[in-house]
Amino acid sequence: MMMPPHKNCFVDGKDITVSFHTHPNTGKDFQQEPSLTDIRAVSDDFDLKGEFYLGELVISEQNLYMIEPAGDYHVIGATKVILER
Numbered sequence: 001m002m003m004p005p006h007k008n009c010f011v012d013g014k015d016i017t018v019s020f021h022t023h024p025n026t027g028k029d030f031q032q033e034p035s036l037t038d039i040r041a042v043s044d045d046f047d048l049k050g051e052f053y054l055g056e057l058v059i060s061e062q063n064l065y066m067i068e069p070a071g072d073y074h075v076i077g078a079t080k081v082i083l084e085r
Helices: 036-043 079-083
Strands: 018-022 055-059 063-067 073-078
Touching (some): 036 055, 036 063, 063 079, 073 079
Antiparallel strands (some): 055 063
């Protein structure tokens, strides 16, 4: 799936605050953390630098990660624990 047009970090006149994607191979035998391609897709996208944009959430089988607009990423927490709340 492609992200819709998002010039200046807006979609349909509304601020984008967070984008997300799932890792299609969510099993334990697959890479859980964001790939370099994931990181570059966020950090190199000039139109994802809006005032309210926090970053891209990556949902994997083990953890939820946040890729920040500058390209750093961190673990938010265990997917199962967070999604069961």
